[in-house]
Amino acid sequence: MTGAAEAPLRAALRDLRARLDVPETFPAAVLADAERAAAAPRLPDEDATGIPFFTIDPPSSVDLDQAMHLSRRPGGGFRVRYAIADVAAYVTPSGPLDTEAHRRVTTLYFPDGKIPLHPAPLSEGAASLLPDQTCPAVLWTLDLDADGRTRSTDVRRALVRSRAQLDYDGVQRAIDAGTAEEPLALLADIGRLREQLEVDRGGISLNVPEQEVTEKDGRYELGFRAPLPADGWNAQISLLTGMAAADLMIASGTGILRTLPTAPDGAVGRLHHTAKALGIDWPHHVPYARLVRSLDPRDPRHAAFLQECTTLLRGAGYTAFGAGEVPELTTHAAVAAPYAHCTAPLRRLVDRYAAELCLAACAGEEPPEWVLAALPELPREMAEGTRRANSVERGCVDIVEAALLKDRVGEVFDGVVVDVKEREPAVGTVQLAEPAVVARIEGGGPDGLPLGERLRVRLTQADPGRATVLFAPA
Numbered sequence: 001m002t003g004a005a006e007a008p009l010r011a012a013l014r015d016l017r018a019r020l021d022v023p024e025t026f027p028a029a030v031l032a033d034a035e036r037a038a039a040a041p042r043l044p045d046e047d048a049t050g051i052p053f054f055t056i057d058p059p060s061s062v063d064l065d066q067a068m069h070l071s072r073r074p075g076g077g078f079r080v081r082y083a084i085a086d087v088a089a090y091v092t093p094s095g096p097l098d099t100e101a102h103r104r105v106t107t108l109y110f111p112d113g114k115i116p117l118h119p120a121p122l123s124e125g126a127a128s129l130l131p132d133q134t135c136p137a138v139l140w141t142l143d144l145d146a147d148g149r150t151r152s153t154d155v156r157r158a159l160v161r162s163r164a165q166l167d168y169d170g171v172q173r174a175i176d177a178g179t180a181e182e183p184l185a186l187l188a189d190i191g192r193l194r195e196q197l198e199v200d201r202g203g204i205s206l207n208v209p210e211q212e213v214t215e216k217d218g219r220y221e222l223g224f225r226a227p228l229p230a231d232g233w234n235a236q237i238s239l240l241t242g243m244a245a246a247d248l249m250i251a252s253g254t255g256i257l258r259t260l261p262t263a264p265d266g267a268v269g270r271l272h273h274t275a276k277a278l279g280i281d282w283p284h285h286v287p288y289a290r291l292v293r294s295l296d297p298r299d300p301r302h303a304a305f306l307q308e309c310t311t312l313l314r315g316a317g318y319t320a321f322g323a324g325e326v327p328e329l330t331t332h333a334a335v336a337a338p339y340a341h342c343t344a345p346l347r348r349l350v351d352r353y354a355a356e357l358c359l360a361a362c363a364g365e366e367p368p369e370w371v372l373a374a375l376p377e378l379p380r381e382m383a384e385g386t387r388r389a390n391s392v393e394r395g396c397v398d399i400v401e402a403a404l405l406k407d408r409v410g411e412v413f414d415g416v417v418v419d420v421k422e423r424e425p426a427v428g429t430v431q432l433a434e435p436a437v438v439a440r441i442e443g444g445g446p447d448g449l450p451l452g453e454r455l456r457v458r459l460t461q462a463d464p465g466r467a468t469v470l471f472a473p474a
Contacts, residue, residue: 008403008406009220009464010112011464012399012465013399015465017110021388022115022388024115026100026119027096027100029096030097030119031119031121033092034118034121035121037090037092037122037126038090038121038127039126041089041090041126041136042088043089044136044157044158044159045157046139046156046157046158047158048137048139049134049159049160049161051069052183053068053069053161054162054166054183055067055068055131055162056068056167056187056234057166059167062128063107063128063346063347064130064162065084065085065129065343065345065346065347065351066237066238067082067083067129067137067160067162068080068082068187068237069081070182070190071182071183072182072186073143076145076146077145077146077151078143078144078189079141079142079143079144080143080190081140081141082142082241082343083139083158083162084137084345084355085127085129085135086127086138086157087118087351087352088352088355088356091352093368094370097118097122101117101118101349101352102374104117104385105384105385105386105388106385106388107346108392109392109393109396111396111400116347117346117348117349118346123347127346128346130165131162131163132161133161133162134160136160137158138359139155139157139160140153140154140244141155142240142241144190148197153244153247153248154362155355155359155362156359157359166184168230168231169228171230172228172229175187175230187233187234187237188233190236190237191229191232191233191234191236194233194237194239194240195232198236198335198336201336202289202336203334203337204288204289204292204312204313204334205235205293206292206309206310207232207297208297208310211397213396213397213400220403222397222400222404222435223436224433224436226298241343242258242339242342242343243338243339243340245342245354245357245358246340248357248358248361248362249340249358249361250326250330251361252357252360253322253325253326254322254323254357254361254367255361256319256354256375257321257327257330257332258317259316259317259319259329259330259331260315260331260333260334261333262333263312263333267311268312270422271305271308271309275291277451278301278305278451278452280301289336292309300452300453300454301452303431304416304417304451307418307419308418308419312333313333316332317379318341318378318382318383320376322372322375340354342354342358349382349385350378353374356368399467401435402462402468403464404437405435405462405469406463408462409459409461409462410459412458413432414433414457415432415433415441415471416430416453416454417429417430417441417449417452417453418451418452420449420451425449426442426443426448427441427442428440430457437469439470440469440470440471441457441471441472442470443472445473457471457472457473457474458471458474460472
């Protein structure tokens with residue numbers, strides 16, 4: 001879509017921003033504060049620039065939160081060094097940058113650009129762990145045994161310098177070809193060990209292809225991206241750090257956790273019915289987490305089941321605590337362990353606070369007063385910010401789908417029914433392979449829609465202005 005054909009899409013995106021009260025530009029005082037902070041950050045005493053860190057991100061990313069270095073320990077096991085951008089080195093509590101970050105909460109991603117949590121001079125410049133740039137960082141050192149279990153945790157401030165900016169495809173190719181040097185090759189070794197530990201504790205990583213909007217040569221396109229093994233291994237390093245952070249905060253008696261209650265029996269029971277309807281064998285003695293890992297998302301029936309499984313992961317939130325009063329719920333059901341967000345402070349507000357809490361806990365000190373003062377309100381702020389980010393993500397995809405299909409109403413497509421409403425069997429969700437659309441479908445006769453089955457569907461509505469796409473059985 002280019003030129004005039006793109007106008008309805010851009011208008012719909014503008015309306016979405018207005019409807020969700022998305023901040024567009026930074027106030028002048030915030031930009032001035034960012035420029036001052038970028039020129040004169042608070043620098044740590046420790047120098048870790050001799051460690052050859054590397055980053056792994058999508059190729060176009062410039063707001064780089066994390067850099068890692070992996071090595072073997074002389075006595076066996078592994079050492080994970082994980083450097084996280086030290087946003088607090090730039091942001092003064094209650095200053096213009098801090099106030100604006102609390103208003104924005106998260107970075108928001110639109111097809112025609114992102115709305116960052118922090119101004120570009122920080123998020124894409126001085127605070128970003130870009131290659132060959134010396135930056136202040138929160139440096140985690142996690143020693144693991146030969147099975148990948150955490151044996152010791154240390155976190156402190158240090159100067160770091162990344163040597164290489166890698167992307168997932170390139171990492172996967174190098175590891176598969178056997179050409180990766182040891183610090184990178186160990187990502188697969190450690191990642192696989194951590195994935196096995198996740199299985200052992202009953203954790204869940206849903207391998208569901210992600211629907212994403214991309215821009216190519218001025219055109220917006222939709223596609224499905226199936227996660228690579230390297231995506232999962234990289235995620236395990238972040239999970240490892242988040243679990244270590246949670247343990248530190250719980251031990252200290254002050255913290256903020258990412259929590260998710262265990263799904264009620266009724267929800268799991270519904271999944272058993274869904275599995276039966278899809279012809280998926282799920283013996284009662286097989287745990288849910290083990291079944292999920294045995295499924296192939298390329299199989300339409302399995303893809304439909306995995307989509308249904310996402311319902312068990314709803315209800316995540318943030319739980320703050322202090323004065324030694326640890327809450328009853330400390331675990332995240334999908335992680336199957338206590339967990340905290342602490343590895344993306346350039347893009348998520350809470351991570352800056354989690355870092356300060358962990359630094360204090362590791363040093364045996366009291367957290368800064370500005371952290372303790374903000375802690376009670378952070379769960380509410382993060383909940384509102386997360387809701388807005390989810391609305392932006394879904395709204396953008398809906399708008400692009402409608403814009404791509406607006407001239408194709410009446411055409412017939414091949415799809416797979418990936419969801420059917422429990423009390424409305426004639427209403428559900430259909431997924432098309434080409435174009436990569438996931439949309440509502442209505443109809444299906446007295447027996448309802450055939451969950452997990454391939455189905456020829458007719459496009460009955462596509463309106464970018466209302467961000468709606470609707471199909472019916474052909």
